[in-house]
Each structure stands twice: as C-alpha cells, then as structure tokens.
Amino acid sequence: MQSKREHIKAGRERLQRVIETCRSVEERSLDPFLIDVNEIIKIVREFFPEWEQPEDLCLDAEAINRLASVIRLQSEWVRHRSTSLYTDPFLLEEKIKKLDKEELVDAFIQAWHPMVELEQISLHSIAESLRYWESLPPLKDRWKELPIQQVESGSATREELIKQRILRDKAFTEELENFWNELKKFAVEKGENGKVGYWDFVGAETYDETVHRAFMTSFLVTYGYATLEIHPLEEETYIVPYEKQQRQTAKKQLVSIPIAITFEDWKKWRERGHT
Amino acid sequence: MSKRKAYYANKMKRAVHMLFYRRHKKPGVKGWELRKALGADYPKVLGILDEYLKALDLQVKTVFEEETPSEKPTLEQLDRARFYITLRGELAPKETKMIGWRIDDLAGLAVTIAYIISKKGKAPRKEVEELLREKLPGWKVGLNIDRYIRYGYLTQDENEQLYLDWRTRAEIDQKALIDFLMAK
Numbered sequence: 001m002q003s004k005r006e007h008i009k010a011g012r013e014r015l016q017r018v019i020e021t022c023r024s025v026e027e028r029s030l031d032p033f034l035i036d037v038n039e040i041i042k043i044v045r046e047f048f049p050e051w052e053q054p055e056d057l058c059l060d061a062e063a064i065n066r067l068a069s070v071i072r073l074q075s076e077w078v079r080h081r082s083t084s085l086y087t088d089p090f091l092l093e094e095k096i097k098k099l100d101k102e103e104l105v106d107a108f109i110q111a112w113h114p115m116v117e118l119e120q121i122s123l124h125s126i127a128e129s130l131r132y133w134e135s136l137p138p139l140k141d142r143w144k145e146l147p148i149q150q151v152e153s154g155s156a157t158r159e160e161l162i163k164q165r166i167l168r169d170k171a172f173t174e175e176l177e178n179f180w181n182e183l184k185k186f187a188v189e190k191g192e193n194g195k196v197g198y199w200d201f202v203g204a205e206t207y208d209e210t211v212h213r214a215f216m217t218s219f220l221v222t223y224g225y226a227t228l229e230i231h232p233l234e235e236e237t238y239i240v241p242y243e244k245q246q247r248q249t250a251k252k253q254l255v256s257i258p259i260a261i262t263f264e265d266w267k268k269w270r271e272r273g274h275t
Numbered sequence: 276m277s278k279r280k281a282y283y284a285n286k287m288k289r290a291v292h293m294l295f296y297r298r299h300k301k302p303g304v305k306g307w308e309l310r311k312a313l314g315a316d317y318p319k320v321l322g323i324l325d326e327y328l329k330a331l332d333l334q335v336k337t338v339f340e341e342e343t344p345s346e347k348p349t350l351e352q353l354d355r356a357r358f359y360i361t362l363r364g365e366l367a368p369k370e371t372k373m374i375g376w377r378i379d380d381l382a383g384l385a386v387t388i389a390y391i392i393s394k395k396g397k398a399p400r401k402e403v404e405e406l407l408r409e410k411l412p413g414w415k416v417g418l419n420i421d422r423y424i425r426y427g428y429l430t431q432d433e434n435e436q437l438y439l440d441w442r443t444r445a446e447i448d449q450k451a452l453i454d455f456l457m458a459k
Binding site: 103 | 295296297302303333334336359360361362363364365366367368371374378379381382384385386389390392393394395406409410442445446447448449451452453455456457458459
C-alpha cells in the first residue's frame, strides 16, 4: 500500500509532467489535440484533496492554467479549420513544389489586384525646397579645404625616436628572450622543482613595473617559452620555464587564463613583506 | 448640373486626389482622414467613385483593421479602416513585367504568401526559405524575402517569424489565391 507521502510525491510528479506537456504544445506549435483534456482533469481532481502546502496548490493552479491555454489553442485550431481559408499545409506544400513558375504566377495574378499609387510634388513642397535652396551656402564655402602647413624636412636621431616612443630601445624578441633568461635563472635560484610562484616572479618595486612584468610573462607563455601551472584549490599559480622554446601543435587545444593584476593585489603582496 | 450632383462631383475629385497620390510613407488613406476632408458622408462619396472607376478597371479597396465584418460595417469600423485604389480585374502575365516584377520574384511571393496563409498567418522564416530554395537560387532567397518585407507584403518579428502585412491584405484575395493554387 502506498503511503500518503509517496502518494503526494507521485502527484507532484504527475502535475509537473502535465505542465511540461502543455507547455511544449504551446511553445512548439504542436497539435493541441495531442492533449487528452479529460485525462488531465481526472489527474488534477484525483490529487487535489491531498494538497495542503501552498507550493502544491500553486502547482495545481499552474497545471489548470496550462490546460486552459491548450483548450484555447484547440478552439483556435477548430475555428481556423472551419474557415474557408483552411488548407492542409502539407497538401499545399506538395502542390507548390509540383507547380512550375509560370503556373504559380498564373494563379497569383488572378488573385492579385496591385495598388495604384503616384508620387507627387505639391506647391507646398516646391516652396519649401526653394526656401531651402536659398539658405543653402554654395559648395565652395561648405567644402573649404583645410589649410596645409608647410613643414621643413629634417633628420632625427635614434635616441630622439626612442624618446618620442616611435622606436623601442630593444627589439621585442630580444627583450622577451632576456626576460626568459631572467625567469630561468630565477627558477634555478629561488624556485622549487623548476617552478616559481607567479607573484614571486612578476611582483616588482612599483605597480607599473609589476604590470609590465605580467605583460611580458603572458608573452612568454603564449610563445612557448614557459607554461603556467595552476592549483585551483590552493589558489596558487606557478610559472614553469622551458629550457627550449616549445612549438605549439595545431591539435592541442589552447586555453586563455586571465590573471588580474590589480593595484590592491600588488599592495597586499608588498605588505606581506616582498620586495 | 444639379446642385446635388455638383456637390458629389466636387467631393469625388477631392477623394481622387487623396487616394491616388501618396500622402504618407504608406499609400492609402484612413477613414477618419477622409471624413475630415469630405464630411460624414464619405462612404457614399467612395461608393460613387468606386462605381465610376469600374469602367477603368480600378476599384476603391477597403482594408479593415480587424477581420472584415460579415455585416455592413459601422462608421467606427470604417473610420479605422484604410482605403486604397487597386486594380479591379487581373493583370495579364506580360503586364507584370511593366510594373517591375520578374517572374521568379512573383512566383516566390505567391509561394511565400500561400504558405503563410496555410500556417494560420505565421511561419518561421527558415521554413519559408527552405521552400523557396526548391525553385530559386540560394543567394536570391534571403534577398527576395527582404524585398517582400520592404514592400509591405510581409513583416517579421524578433523571433524570425513571418506574418502577412498591410499590402497583402490590400492587394491579394487570399481565398482566391489558395483556391487557384489548389485547382492547378
């Protein structure tokens, strides 16, 4: 014999199923007559005396609401079928596929009564246009050329271009390789099992320098000079330098790891006594 | 000319100006606009005009906001309706070219409208595209549907569902279209 609790549990499940079925009929435009309304009313009626909790009563109301929507769809379906416009979509689709272009157009023009419409210009719009024309400045005033400043040509030294940040004092690859060598040295001297803590390596005297080092580290990882080892549970990130640059294989799925370097993080790192 | 005849001839001229020449973005004139310009007896003026246009194979077409009333429409329904001048009879196939339609585009429009009617006035754009792809080159299908939308034959919602729009209601006898297609 089923206990009361089990009976209530079964009732909830059945109402959930009713709600889901009605919803799928509504949302996926299925035939609303797939739903046996009498059967659902029987289920709702069977379990109604058992409901005591407000959630169960809400579930009951939701089921009735969904059922009402399905009945509305059934009524719309009957109304559409009874109109003279009703044609079985499948039949019509088949018919359309069989007909050639000429036959389709022939049927269409018998039912088509195109509209007569003429564009016009009125006295009012002519007057309006004349007023606009009068107030419009001539093209020579509107499209005045920007004055071009004549500048004497001259020469600039490499140092001047570096100063103006047009050139860098080191080529980027050279800078990156120097940074890689620094990482390898750091790993040997202060690392453990060939790896170093991310902040131990990236952290610097100033926040600007720290951001720059994090930027360079990201390129070391991207270009295969080093890799990251992440321990999510301990929330620790390590950098492991490679002895030789690794070439990426196309088959390997690459992932991006965002690491935030905020001013607050850098300050905390400094307060922990790192220099 | 009797005073009464002159009165209606004058009103008819005014109605012709309003109905033939486009006043707004969309063609056609609302009933209340006609009432304002022609007076409360504008339905009678339109009746006379319609009779007059018969000889020219044109007609005054009334498109109601809701479904076409089964009985005589009320003044309120007429005020909310839109009035157009359309061809009364049919075009000959050769004439369609003169008004800027290629046979492919017109056949595509016929298929699209018929399919949407059969689906109770609403069909997913994807389904319509698939159907059109049977007879039209793929690259043309999307362009054609966009053109039908631009002309006002169809409208599309944010879920890419296609519906029939104002021009279909004004120009196409939907029942006749389905009947002619099924009879082919």
